[in-house]
Amino acid sequence: xxxxxxxxxxxxxxxxxxxxxxxxxxxxxxxxxxxxxxxxxxxxxxxxxxxxxxxxxxxxxxxxxxxxxxxxxxxxxxxxxxxxxxxxxxxxxxxxxxxxxxxxxxxxxxxxxxxxxxxxxxxxxxxxxxxxxxxxxxxxxxxxxxxxxxxxxxxxxxxxxxxxxxxxxxxxxxxxxxxxxxxxxxxxxxxxxxxxxxxxxxxxxxxxxxxxxxxxxxxxxxxxxxxxxxxxxxxxxxxxxxxxxxxxxxxxxxxxxxxxxxxxxxxxxxxxxxxxxxxxxxxxxxxxxxxxxxxxxxxxxxxxxxxxxxxxxxxxxxxxxxxxxxxxxxxxxxxxxxxxxxxxxxxxxxxxxxxxxxxxxxxxxxxxxxxxxxx
Amino acid sequence: xxxxxxxxxxxxxxxxxxxxxxxxxxxxxxxxxxxxxxxxxxxxxxxxxxxxxxxxxxxxxxxxxxxxxxxxxxxxxxxxxxxxxxxxxxxxxxxxxxxxxxxxxxxxxxxxxxxxxxxxxxxxxxxxxxxxxxxxxxxxxxxxxxxxxxxxxxxxxxxxxxxxxxxxxxxxxxxxxxxxxxxxxxxxxxxxxxxxxxxxxxxxxxxxxxxxxxxxxxxxxxxxxxxxxxxxxxxxxxxxxxxxxxxxxxxxxxxxxxxxxxxxxxxxxxxxxxxxxxxxxxxxxxxxxxxxxxxxxxxxxxxxxxxxxxxxxxxxxxxxxxxxxxxxxxxxxxxxxxxxxxxxxxxxxxxxxxxxxxxxxxxxxxxxxxxxxxxxxxxxxxxxxxxxxxxxxxxxxxxxxxxxxxxxxxxxxxxxxxxxxxxxxxxxxxxxxxxxxxxxxxxxxxxxxxxxxxxxxxxxxxxxxxxxx
Numbered sequence: 001x002x003x004x005x006x007x008x009x010x011x012x013x014x015x016x017x018x019x020x021x022x023x024x025x026x027x028x029x030x031x032x033x034x035x036x037x038x039x040x041x042x043x044x045x046x047x048x049x050x051x052x053x054x055x056x057x058x059x060x061x062x063x064x065x066x067x068x069x070x071x072x073x074x075x076x077x078x079x080x081x082x083x084x085x086x087x088x089x090x091x092x093x094x095x096x097x098x099x100x101x102x103x104x105x106x107x108x109x110x111x112x113x114x115x116x117x118x119x120x121x122x123x124x125x126x127x128x129x130x131x132x133x134x135x136x137x138x139x140x141x142x143x144x145x146x147x148x149x150x151x152x153x154x155x156x157x158x159x160x161x162x163x164x165x166x167x168x169x170x171x172x173x174x175x176x177x178x179x180x181x182x183x184x185x186x187x188x189x190x191x192x193x194x195x196x197x198x199x200x201x202x203x204x205x206x207x208x209x210x211x212x213x214x215x216x217x218x219x220x221x222x223x224x225x226x227x228x229x230x231x232x233x234x235x236x237x238x239x240x241x242x243x244x245x246x247x248x249x250x251x252x253x254x255x256x257x258x259x260x261x262x263x264x265x266x267x268x269x270x271x272x273x274x275x276x277x278x279x280x281x282x283x284x285x286x287x288x289x290x291x292x293x294x295x296x297x298x299x300x301x302x303x304x305x306x307x308x309x310x311x312x313x314x315x316x317x318x319x320x321x322x323x324x325x326x327x328x329x330x331x332x333x334x335x336x337x338x339x340x341x342x343x344x345x346x347x348x349x350x351x352x353x354x355x356x357x358x359x360x361x362x363x364x365x366x367x368x369x370x371x372x373x374x375x
Numbered sequence: 376x377x378x379x380x381x382x383x384x385x386x387x388x389x390x391x392x393x394x395x396x397x398x399x400x401x402x403x404x405x406x407x408x409x410x411x412x413x414x415x416x417x418x419x420x421x422x423x424x425x426x427x428x429x430x431x432x433x434x435x436x437x438x439x440x441x442x443x444x445x446x447x448x449x450x451x452x453x454x455x456x457x458x459x460x461x462x463x464x465x466x467x468x469x470x471x472x473x474x475x476x477x478x479x480x481x482x483x484x485x486x487x488x489x490x491x492x493x494x495x496x497x498x499x500x501x502x503x504x505x506x507x508x509x510x511x512x513x514x515x516x517x518x519x520x521x522x523x524x525x526x527x528x529x530x531x532x533x534x535x536x537x538x539x540x541x542x543x544x545x546x547x548x549x550x551x552x553x554x555x556x557x558x559x560x561x562x563x564x565x566x567x568x569x570x571x572x573x574x575x576x577x578x579x580x581x582x583x584x585x586x587x588x589x590x591x592x593x594x595x596x597x598x599x600x601x602x603x604x605x606x607x608x609x610x611x612x613x614x615x616x617x618x619x620x621x622x623x624x625x626x627x628x629x630x631x632x633x634x635x636x637x638x639x640x641x642x643x644x645x646x647x648x649x650x651x652x653x654x655x656x657x658x659x660x661x662x663x664x665x666x667x668x669x670x671x672x673x674x675x676x677x678x679x680x681x682x683x684x685x686x687x688x689x690x691x692x693x694x695x696x697x698x699x700x701x702x703x704x705x706x707x708x709x710x711x712x713x714x715x716x717x718x719x720x721x722x723x724x725x726x727x728x729x730x731x732x733x734x735x736x737x738x739x740x741x742x743x744x745x746x747x748x749x750x751x752x753x754x755x756x757x758x759x760x761x762x763x764x765x766x767x768x769x770x771x772x773x774x775x776x777x778x779x780x781x782x783x784x785x786x787x788x789x790x791x792x793x794x795x796x797x798x799x800x801x802x803x804x805x806x807x808x809x810x811x812x813x814x815x816x817x818x819x820x821x822x823x824x825x826x827x828x829x830x831x832x833x834x835x836x837x838x839x840x841x842x843x844x
Binding site for chain 2: 009010013014016017020021023024027028030031032034035036038039124127128131156157160161186187188189190191192194195198199202231234235238329333361362363364365366368369
């Protein structure tokens with residue numbers, strides 16, 4: 001073999017070079033040809049897009065119907081362009097116009113295209129089909145069991161997309177199940193779950209009650225990780241709905257003082273000043289003072305210092321003064337910031353005697369800046 | 376003499392085998408990068424970030440822009456950073472002891488005033504002299520510190536930052552407006568993501584207006600055109616390909632987003648290296664793999680930032696010398712990972728590749744040229760064979776470069792005109808004559824400098840106002 005290679009080295013090399021030269025020529029011609037083709041396609045596409053855009057705008061205005069739009073669509077590429085226009089416009093318009101543009105998604109070829117994707121073996125394609133279903137008005141309910149099944153898969157993109165479709169088309173139980181699957185999926189980020197809640201709210205026409213109920217239901221189950229539970233509390237807190245007030249307060253009052261993770265108490269404390277009433281205020285403050293202002297987690301102590309400033313009760317003052325000695329800067333900062341909210345309390349009057357000047361100046365600077373809202 | 380000729384022959388055979396190995400690796404990488412690019416593009420359309428501008432439940436970002444003697448471009452680049460389309464972010468410009476008017480210009484233009492901001496000492500850095508803030512730009516902070524080089528400035532920026540993610544950028548780069556949203560997608564798609572890199576493209580020759588790219592053109596100078604081809608090759612098929620194998624070793628210092636806590640956990644940027652960007656990424660890999668913790672380091676081919684590349688041979692030479700030293704330093708520091716199955720494809724595939732193909736290639740390539748000449752002179756190899764081999768090398772190099780240009784054509788198509796594509800193809804061919812050899816020489820020198828313990832940064836000069844309208 002070696003002898004053969006040695007004897008024929010030049011011939012072999014010549015063949016290799018010729019092959020490479022041929023490939024180079026092909027690649028070169030290919031690059032130029034592809035650019036030419038792309039340019040031609042771009043031009044044609046541009047023209048087609050212009051025409052279709054006009055057509056879609058006429059459709060939105062009610063001047064023409066779906067069939068008339070369909071008449072100017074001839075090849076698969078036209079549908080892609082149409083989808084692009086729909087996607088683009090959907091993000092810019094709202095209300096009845098958005099509703100109307102969704103009718104275009106019901107065109108048979110578009111439906112068939114996504115149906116075939118839904119049944120493909122590729123999870124990403126299935127996810128894209130589910131996202132299409134989520135945008136459809138006349139969703140074919142025979143797909144729903146399978147979509148619901150997909151909400152439980154580990155692949156986060158598919159489970160997310162499927163949950164999105166279920167939120168739009170499913171009944172309350174199905175929605176709950178789909179969301180629950182997402183909450184249990186550790187490979188899905190909090191941010192993605194937040195997206196689902198945003199969608200949930202959108203389809204409820206801004207009515208918060210359904211969303212509040214579903215989140216409270218999840219929280220009552222007590223079966224999610226501390227991070228997920230905190231996310232649920234945060235989402236509920238952000239909704240700022242009166243019916244969740246009592247629930248969150250009771251949740252806060254009932255959790256054990258000793259927690260393995262800071263997420264849940266910290267998040268609950270953050271919302272207590274918003275949801276407390278004159279009846280339960282004292283009890284809440286009592287827990288903050290006795291159980292949480294001494295927490296081993298600095299983020300929990302920080303939340304306490306913040307909350308005490310919002311409650312602004314004299315009873316908190318000594319605790320806040322004591323928190324000025326905390327080892328964590330942010331606890332000291334929020335304690336100082338809260339203290340200066342109290343009438344008659346000046347920053348200069350609360351300086352702990354043994355605090356270094358540099359440390360104190362830093363604290364004062366931050367509090368002053370926060371009050372000036374320089375951030 | 377016979378023995379010498381025999382040794383020469385064996386060395387030539389080794390060079391030949393090496394050549395085949397390198398090119399097969401590149402072709403494989405190119406194939407997987409194509410697959411990965413397609414996949415990434417599809418994935419990027421799944422998550423919606425529907426509540427991004429309404430709620431504070433998404434991750435926030437601190438942009439860190441170290442600046443050293445950047446008076447010419449600092450105002451424009453800072454303004455561009457302040458105009459990004461993102462809801463919760465802050466811009467922290469770190470003036471790393473500039474000797475020019477960088478700080479004064481910033482203070483004057485953005486009406487900055489000194490503020491007392493608490494700076495936790497989470498990462499070591501040179502003393503911070505002052506932090507400036509502005510009522511007019513509430514999300515802009517300027518840190519004035521003693522000079523300590525880029526890694527030190529970034530560590531100072533991390534200490535000052537208060538957001539979930541940090542985005543390290545060079546002050547001579549320009550981010551596209553939606554880039555942070557695109558980068559955030561990686562953190563939305565996978566909660567275990569700790570770092571994401573994006574594409575860096577050559578800004579020279581392009582037209583910019585109000586911090587946005589208006590027209591993408593190929594650069595005007597030969598040296599920048601060659602670099603445009605290099606950047607396409609490096610980002611579109613190098614890094615994307617490694618992302619496929621979940622073994623990305625480099626996130627460019629010019630543009631990368633990191634989970635702040637993770638960076639602090641591993642100790643931040645290393646001071647005594649000139650390859651701090653690569654070193655940090657490898658350290659993150661090592662940290663998580665050592666602890667068997669779930670993590671992901673990604674490269675996304677869609678988010679783009681534009682950077683000004685050197686247009687002088689001496690500056691480019693210094694830059695490549697530094698990159699080579701950085702690579703050598705990182706591979707040496709983390710040699711434990713090399714061919715260690717514990718680190719999976721990273722230890723078994725990516726690190727050996729970087730050692731053999733990226734680090735040692737200048738030695739092998741340049742020795743190849745010398746030995747070829749000696750062998751020809753002594754008649755150890757056939758002239759015809761040598762010429763054919765050289766032709767094959769040039770052709771293969773060109774095919775790979777043209778394919779990366781084609782990959783750009785088939786996917787992102789930033790270069791709009793046929794003329795630009797022709798220029799890129801031409802330079803993919805021309806770089807093999809002269810530039811490739813000089814480049815190998817710079818890298819060899821970098822390797823020698825590394826062995827000598829040289830850790831200097833080398834002076835970089837910027838052209839004036841690449842991003843001006």
